Amino acid sequence: MRQKLLLFFTTLVLFATACSTTTDDEISDESGREQLLQEILADPELGVSRGLAECFIDYVVDNSPLDFEQWNTLGEGYPVSAEALDGLSEEEMEDLISVVAIGVEDCGLFDEEYEDADGGDYSPPVVSGEFNFELLTEHPFDCLNQELDVFVNVFGIYVISHSSVPTEYVEHSANVLAEFMDNDADGVMDDPEVHRFLVENNFVVPVWTEALREEVFPSLRGTFCEDNLGWAASMYYGHDDWAFGGIKQAGTWDTNLEEIWHVISVGWYNTYPEYFGDRTGSRLADAMDAARGGRFQTVPNSYPEGAWYSYDDYTCDYSCQIHEYFYWILMANIDALDPAYTSKCADSKDEWYVCTKDELQQIDPLAYDLLNNQGFKLPTRIPSGSYRGPSGRETSPTVEEPAEEVAEQKCDASSDSDETGTEFQKGSKGVGDPYFPGLGNGGYDVDRYLIDVTWQPGDGYLDGWTTIEAKTTENLSSFNVDLNANMAVSEVIVNGEEACFIREGTEVTVVPATNLPVGSEFEARFAYAGFPGLVPAEYAPIAGGWYHEPFITEDNMVQRNNIMYVVGEPSSSMAWHPVNDHPRDRAQFRIEMTVDNGPNYVYFPDWEVVTNGYLISKEETTNTQNLPVTTWIYETRYPQAPYLTVLAYGPFTESDEEDLGDVTLRHWAQNADTLPGGSFAYAKETLGIDYGPMFEVFTDLFGPYLYDTYGYLALSDSLGFALETQTLSIFGYGTWTQPFIHVHELAHQWFGNYITVDNWSEIWLNEGFATYSEYLFEEAVAPDYDIFLEMRSLVTTGEAYGWFAILPGDPGPENLFAPAVYFRGALTLHALRMTIGDDAFFASVRKYVDDFGGKSVTTADFVQVVESVSGADLEDFFDSWLFGTPMPDLPCEGYSPCVQ
Ligand code: TRP
Numbered sequence: 001m002r003q004k005l006l007l008f009f010t011t012l013v014l015f016a017t018a019c020s021t022t023t024d025d026e027i028s029d030e031s032g033r034e035q036l037l038q039e040i041l042a043d044p045e046l047g048v049s050r051g052l053a054e055c056f057i058d059y060v061v062d063n064s065p066l067d068f069e070q071w072n073t074l075g076e077g078y079p080v081s082a083e084a085l086d087g088l089s090e091e092e093m094e095d096l097i098s099v100v101a102i103g104v105e106d107c108g109l110f111d112e113e114y115e116d117a118d119g120g121d122y123s124p125p126v127v128s129g130e131f132n133f134e135l136l137t138e139h140p141f142d143c144l145n146q147e148l149d150v151f152v153n154v155f156g157i158y159v160i161s162h163s164s165v166p167t168e169y170v171e172h173s174a175n176v177l178a179e180f181m182d183n184d185a186d187g188v189m190d191d192p193e194v195h196r197f198l199v200e201n202n203f204v205v206p207v208w209t210e211a212l213r214e215e216v217f218p219s220l221r222g223t224f225c226e227d228n229l230g231w232a233a234s235m236y237y238g239h240d241d242w243a244f245g246g247i248k249q250a251g252t253w254d255t256n257l258e259e260i261w262h263v264i265s266v267g268w269y270n271t272y273p274e275y276f277g278d279r280t281g282s283r284l285a286d287a288m289d290a291a292r293g294g295r296f297q298t299v300p301n302s303y304p305e306g307a308w309y310s311y312d313d314y315t316c317d318y319s320c321q322i323h324e325y326f327y328w329i330l331m332a333n334i335d336a337l338d339p340a341y342t343s344k345c346a347d348s349k350d351e352w353y354v355c356t357k358d359e360l361q362q363i364d365p366l367a368y369d370l371l372n373n374q375g376f377k378l379p380t381r382i383p384s385g386s387y388r389g390p391s392g393r394e395t396s397p398t399v400e401e402p403a404e405e406v407a408e409q410k411c412d413a414s415s416d417s418d419e420t421g422t423e424f425q426k427g428s429k430g431v432g433d434p435y436f437p438g439l440g441n442g443g444y445d446v447d448r449y450l451i452d453v454t455w456q457p458g459d460g461y462l463d464g465w466t467t468i469e470a471k472t473t474e475n476l477s478s479f480n481v482d483l484n485a486n487m488a489v490s491e492v493i494v495n496g497e498e499a500c501f502i503r504e505g506t507e508v509t510v511v512p513a514t515n516l517p518v519g520s521e522f523e524a525r526f527a528y529a530g531f532p533g534l535v536p537a538e539y540a541p542i543a544g545g546w547y548h549e550p551f552i553t554e555d556n557m558v559q560r561n562n563i564m565y566v567v568g569e570p571s572s573s574m575a576w577h578p579v580n581d582h583p584r585d586r587a588q589f590r591i592e593m594t595v596d597n598g599p600n601y602v603y604f605p606d607w608e609v610v611t612n613g614y615l616i617s618k619e620e621t622t623n624t625q626n627l628p629v630t631t632w633i634y635e636t637r638y639p640q641a642p643y644l645t646v647l648a649y650g651p652f653t654e655s656d657e658e659d660l661g662d663v664t665l666r667h668w669a670q671n672a673d674t675l676p677g678g679s680f681a682y683a684k685e686t687l688g689i690d691y692g693p694m695f696e697v698f699t700d701l702f703g704p705y706l707y708d709t710y711g712y713l714a715l716s717d718s719l720g721f722a723l724e725t726q727t728l729s730i731f732g733y734g735t736w737t738q739p740f741i742h743v744h745e746l747a748h749q750w751f752g753n754y755i756t757v758d759n760w761s762e763i764w765l766n767e768g769f770a771t772y773s774e775y776l777f778e779e780a781v782a783p784d785y786d787i788f789l790e791m792r793s794l795v796t797t798g799e800a801y802g803w804f805a806i807l808p809g810d811p812g813p814e815n816l817f818a819p820a821v822y823f824r825g826a827l828t829l830h831a832l833r834m835t836i837g838d839d840a841f842f843a844s845v846r847k848y849v850d851d852f853g854g855k856s857v858t859t860a861d862f863v864q865v866v867e868s869v870s871g872a873d874l875e876d877f878f879d880s881w882l883f884g885t886p887m888p889d890l891p892c893e894g895y896s897p898c899v900q
């Protein structure tokens with residue numbers, strides 16, 4: 001005890017001495033306090049956690065015979081210079097010592113519990129035999145058990161979590177932690193001193209949510225935990241990236257690699273301050289200074305040219321910069337940033353662009369030398385979430401491995417030429433959409449998707465094959481498909497030959513064994529598996545993808561209301577099958593889906609798989625455990641943009657068919673217990689959702705309906721939207737009850753589905769037409785309806801809400817579905833009609849459908865049709881309506897009352 005106290009005091013004095021050489025006389029109280037704190041924390045012999053140090057500093061500052069101001073100003077240094085101490089009278093000195101002593105005591109340094117926790121009895125963990133991590137319900141510190149109830153003791157470092165977080169996440173983090181501590185899996189800590197530091201300071205790795213954190217922190221206040229735990233970083237479930245099975249297998253990034261390393265790093269800074277200290281002067285700091293092109297205390301306005309580490313977060317001070325740098329160099333050194341595995345490196349290029357160990361050696365020799373040649377045992381393998389203890393047994397997750405065998409070939413996708421001298425090129429990773437450059441792919445055109453998958457609703461696991469039948473439009477040495485990164489691809493076969501492939505985010509680059517000449521048909525088969533989810537937010541201004549909560553909850557309850565559905569615009573298909581995910585490439589779909597409840601047996605015999613197209617067959621068989629499984633096969637008859645595929649599984653009831661002449665109507669609704677009695681009749685008779693008049697009006701105005709069936713799929717969930725999925729529009733409960741939304745989605749079958757947008761910046765051609773069609777329908781069926789008045793009041797409403805500031809002709813990806821796209825789009829059409837007159841307007845619309853049905857269009861195509869029909873020069877008109885600010889006034893000649 002005396003020892004500790006002396007240490008504290010010595011530290012203070014030493015600190016003061018160190019600081020007396022500082023020239024910075026403008027140090028604020030706050031940053032001075034922080035410096036003192038860092039100084040205390042950095043002394044490994046003190047072994048003091050941050051909470052304790054903070055408590056101590058506060059106490060001493062409040063009670064010392066020198067007030068804090070004085071500390072700050074005495075002598076040159078901060079908080080107290082050597083001279084200042086010298087200058088203290090003996091009495092003052094004694095006072096100071098006793099204040100320090102009381103501070104030490106009050107802040108809990110000598111608490112029994114702390115003494116124990118402080119690990120005077122530290123001993124290295126013994127890891128042997130069948131090693132396994134247990135999920136514990138209690139932590140040895142009671143104060144942590146108030147709000148948290150799931151813990152994993154990983155060699156004395158605890159992952160702390162809560163039962164609301166799915167266990168596979170907790171287990172994954174625990175495994176990554178173990179793999180970082182014992183990277184060679186020999187059962188011995190790679191660096192026992194770093195380990196000792198982390199254990200003695202009770203470092204924890206929280207796996208939680210922000211909401212949980214907000215519960216936990218206040219609950220620790222005033223408790224033993226407040227001062228005696230080590231915190232550095234945490235993992236956020238639902239927000240951070242998790243790569244189950246590891247980044248190589250998942251093809252996606254794993255934030256655990258960053259956050260857990262941040263925790264372990266604290267052990268390195270403190271154990272080897274000369275090498276890894278997080279302040280100027282350490283080898284790590286020197287390497288960072290070189291990487292940033294200078295020694296910057298704070299983030300410079302811009303980094304010198306040639307800097308390869310250029311983190312520009314102004315709130316991140318010098319130490320924090322070192323923390324991030326240490327993480328980047330370690331990741332490069334273990335090849336975790338290799339673009340063959342994830343797009344992490346490319347995505348981070350503004351901050352760091354050294355992606356591999358080889359590049360690190362070339363570009364950052366100081367870091368390379370520190371990590372590899374100084375005798376430290378740092379991790380060399382990428383943690384994958386499956387620590388194999390010394391016995392070699394996997395301790396990993398209950399999560400099924402997404403694929404049996406994962407091809408990990410790196411393959412060469414470079415351009416190349418054959419004997420005849422023909423050049424073969426890499427197909428591009430996007431079709432060139434200005435808003436969503438990653439959507440779709442270049443160099444080929446899909447004819448048909450043959451999707452054959454088995455899905456287990458119990459846990460949500462999907463696996464199977466998708467075959468793409470396509471034709472090349474270029475000489476290809478490689479081509480890409482889009483697929484969510486969490487779907488693991490195990491095999492790709494092109495024209496019967498094994499192909500190699502590379503994953504990078506949602507891109508799969510396939511390098512066939514044989515080049516594909518322009519104009520040739522080819523067949524690419526993909527074996528893949530995983531737990532489908534949503535597509536990355538960058539492809540979905542409104543969330544989209546595969547929606548499903550597993551049937552079986554963690555406590556083995558069966559959730560009978562967990563239906564599944566796939567919906568999303570501009571992208572959703574890549575959530576569950578390889579695809580050329582862009583409306584420019586329409587194709588036929590054959591979907592063969594088997595629902596197998598697998599080991600978590602829950603069978604709902606009356607649930608249905610519903611998708612676009614025709615039901616070819618529905619067959620009940622049994623799986624390997626002799627339990628019933630059902631297979632549905634559907635086929636489309638019309639080419640369809642991938643985002644217009646709907647797929648759903650739930651307690652859906654089919655309506656009777658209704659014959660409208662050329663079209664057969666048939667709807668689906670989730671069990672009528674949630675929808676009002678006899679939902680189909682209710683929709684038609686009570687709500688007035690009558691497709692007869694809708695088809696009449698639209699075929700009259702736009703020309704024949706191009707498909708032979710139509711219907712809606714009504715879910716009980718209130719999705720908040722409907723989507724014009726081809727021949728079977730999907731509605732949430734709230735939208736299904738609104739007749740005008742049925743009108744809107746039906747109009748999309750012409751505008752959006754039959755005519756598709758050439759790229760997503762043309763979205764007004766979908767939404768403007770579908771919205772104006774709502775008004776055209778009312779005009780046609782309601783005798784007293786004055787469309788001019790309606791459009792005027794739309795202007796007033798939109799202006800009141802400020803909708804029209806966004807330009808429908810170029811709303812930007814984030815405003816793809818902004819009201820301006822719908823309403824200013826509709827107003828554009830109405831203004832056009834008033835400018836060129838009804839005859840020319842409706843003739844133009846008919847011709848537009850005739851000429852561009854089955855094709856993809858741009859605004860220029862539409863303008864050209866209208867100009868050719870009307871003979872008018874409309875360049876300025878469209879410019880001002882689609883791209884001008886402010887929005888023009890509606891013309892009103894010939895219409896009354898015109899209230900302008
Ligand atoms: N196109 C849909 C409509 O206006 C709306 C929509 C946009 C949407 N993005 C979506 C629906 C994503 C579902 C999912 O009818």
Ligand code: ZN
Nearest residue numbers: 744748767770
């Ligand atoms: Zn719409």
